[in-house]
Amino acid sequence: MYNILLINPSKAFYKKDVDGAINAKHLNFGILSIASLFPQSITIYDCQWKDNEVIKCEISKIIKEKRTELVGISLISAYSEKCAFYIAQVIHNDFPEVNIIYGGKDHAPYIAKDLLDLYHAKAVIKTEGELFFNNLLKNDRRIHDCPGVIYKDINGKIIETDDEPNYIDIPSYDHSLYPNHLDYVPSIEISRGCNKECLFCTNNKSIQRQKKTDDIIREIEILKSTYGHEFCAYFQTPHFLLSKKELLKIIGYRNKKDRFTWRTQTSVNYLSEEHIKLLYAAGARAIDVGFESASLSMLQRMEKTKSPTEYLHQMKVALSIAADVGLRLKLNILLFAGETPETLLETANFLKDNLLSFHSFSAYPVMIYPGPRSEFFVSKIKSEFGGETYALPGSKSIQAVNLSPLINYEKALKIALLLGKSYQSSDMYLSQRRIGYLPHGYSLDSKNLPLEKLPFYSSESERTQAQETLQNILEGMK
Numbered sequence: 001m002y003n004i005l006l007i008n009p010s011k012a013f014y015k016k017d018v019d020g021a022i023n024a025k026h027l028n029f030g031i032l033s034i035a036s037l038f039p040q041s042i043t044i045y046d047c048q049w050k051d052n053e054v055i056k057c058e059i060s061k062i063i064k065e066k067r068t069e070l071v072g073i074s075l076i077s078a079y080s081e082k083c084a085f086y087i088a089q090v091i092h093n094d095f096p097e098v099n100i101i102y103g104g105k106d107h108a109p110y111i112a113k114d115l116l117d118l119y120h121a122k123a124v125i126k127t128e129g130e131l132f133f134n135n136l137l138k139n140d141r142r143i144h145d146c147p148g149v150i151y152k153d154i155n156g157k158i159i160e161t162d163d164e165p166n167y168i169d170i171p172s173y174d175h176s177l178y179p180n181h182l183d184y185v186p187s188i189e190i191s192r193g194c195n196k197e198c199l200f201c202t203n204n205k206s207i208q209r210q211k212k213t214d215d216i217i218r219e220i221e222i223l224k225s226t227y228g229h230e231f232c233a234y235f236q237t238p239h240f241l242l243s244k245k246e247l248l249k250i251i252g253y254r255n256k257k258d259r260f261t262w263r264t265q266t267s268v269n270y271l272s273e274e275h276i277k278l279l280y281a282a283g284a285r286a287i288d289v290g291f292e293s294a295s296l297s298m299l300q301r302m303e304k305t306k307s308p309t310e311y312l313h314q315m316k317v318a319l320s321i322a323a324d325v326g327l328r329l330k331l332n333i334l335l336f337a338g339e340t341p342e343t344l345l346e347t348a349n350f351l352k353d354n355l356l357s358f359h360s361f362s363a364y365p366v367m368i369y370p371g372p373r374s375e376f377f378v379s380k381i382k383s384e385f386g387g388e389t390y391a392l393p394g395s396k397s398i399q400a401v402n403l404s405p406l407i408n409y410e411k412a413l414k415i416a417l418l419l420g421k422s423y424q425s426s427d428m429y430l431s432q433r434r435i436g437y438l439p440h441g442y443s444l445d446s447k448n449l450p451l452e453k454l455p456f457y458s459s460e461s462e463r464t465q466a467q468e469t470l471q472n473i474l475e476g477m478k
């Protein structure tokens with residue numbers, strides 16, 4: 001039997017300052033999914049909020065006690081590279097006989113050469129981990145013979161094995177395999193992949209596949225036995241699309257049994273009046289919405305929708321109905337390449353008029369991550385949208401975007417923060433964070449948070465000041 005340790009490295013820096021300030025831990029559900037299929041062979045270790053010395057001691061202890069032969073580092077984003085590379089160095093120095101592999105389909109394959117050349121990788125896994133470990137553990141294949149693997153041969157040549165055309169059914173998670181699992185918001189994975197192709201998104205190569213509703217209900221039952229009856233889960237998916245029939249099934253189950261609630265993320269088009277009411281009845285209390293912008297031209301550029309006017313109308317109606325029903329919508333706003341004072345004002349005015357003192361949003365400037373279409377995206381930014389890109393100091397694989405000659409990345413960050421401080425109160429913002437984002441029992445006191453970094457106003461004077469500053473910045477660019 002193979003003894004494997006899967007590690008979730010911590011983030012070294014944050015896309016949004018507020019995440020660093022709030023300090024919440026997130027489950028790496030990719031490795032939980034893999035471990036749930038092979039619990040006998042796999043142990044999970046999570047590095048979040050631990051310092052390097054503790055990480056080093058704890059990992060060494062596990063490797064010795066469990067006689068670990070293979071360590072898999074989960075590199076799902078560029079933000080956790082620093083910690084991942086530290087771990088790889090420690091293992092390489094102290095346990096040279098232990099093989100190190102990296103997985104994380106959205107990031108690791110794109111930096112495979114560096115991982116193999118510089119960070120002690122025996123292989124980088126491009127595919128979903130369940131498939132890889134199935135080949136390794138059940139089909140008895142050697143690492144370099146598995147499909148979807150990148151490695152260096154004895155001559156130092158980089159070899160990429162073909163992908164496997166198979167897909168696994170999305171597994172049910174056994175949360176008890178995750179260390180300190182009660183410290184996290186529990187997850188049920190509803191679907192993987194997304195059929196849309198927004199220009200800025202890295203998730204545009206995998207077709208959506210969905211879990212059966214009966215399996216979702218079974219997992220809710222299991223979560224009740226672990227997390228009690230008060231839990232709020234995150235229904236993980238890049239794009240929630242359960243049909244009316246499927247929602248009705250969950251509602252039927254929910255009426256008969258005791259209450260549970262959940263959060264998920266979806267797109268504007270899904271939020272019809274019927275869906276909103278069904279979502280609420282099925283237990284949804286907060287939904288992250290990939291709204292992105294209220295500017296018709298920006299929406300078209302993002303390839304977010306083919307009918308932007310209808311799209312804005314649908315968002316407006318959805319916000320109003322959801323507020324009546326009691327379902328909180330959190331809009332994701334993306335400041336995009338080519339923004340002007342006018343396009344920013346369109347978004348600002350939409351937020352001012354439609355949040356109804358109930359909903360909230362999170363705004364940030366577009367960034368470029370490596371992905372199947374990222375080169376195409378960068379070329380469009382430079383040649384068509386009038387923007388520029390440059391590598392951030394934290395990782396050479398993340399690029400910041402100067403949105404236009406007048407709005408560089410730093411200014412865009414400031415505008416994003418000012419939008420928050422102008423149009424949402426601490427209550428609007430923090431109330432949605434408490435639903436399915438922060439673990440049960442996590443106490444969040446805005447008084448102890450660094451006010452200047454937070455995307456909301458805490459007093460009328462702060463709001464007025466932010467609105468004036470935002471107006472001055474936008475006026476100054478005309």
Ligand code: B12
Pocket residue numbers: 006009010011014015016019026027028029030031033034071072073074075076077078079080101102103104105106107125127128129130132192193200201202203236237238369370
């Ligand atoms: C859900 C999600 C989250 C969730 C959960 C993440 C998770 N997987 O646990 C949360 C909210 C926590 C999150 C956080 C962040 N995310 Co996120 N997230 C997503 C999203 C929407 C879906 C990811 C997904 O499909 N997960 C499904 C699971 C099953 O897949 P998975 O985690 O990749 O794991 C599978 C494989 O990768 C592989 N695998 C994973 N680890 C390992 C290890 C080994 C050894 C092996 C063999 C295989 C393997 O097997 C797993 C099971 O099949 C994607 C966008 C997208 N792709 O749709 C962005 C995305 C991954 N996130 C992104 C970012 C930037 C972030 C944050 C920095 C955001 C922030 N606000 O700080 C953090 C960073 C987290 C971190 N630790 O690095 C970027 C990453 C870009 C990049 N290359 O750096 C993406 C691609 C979105 C984007 N902007 O385009 N995210």
Ligand code: SF4
Pocket residue numbers: 194195196197198201202203204238239267290
């Ligand atoms: S932004 Fe959302 S809807 Fe668009 S491709 Fe990505 S996951 Fe799908």
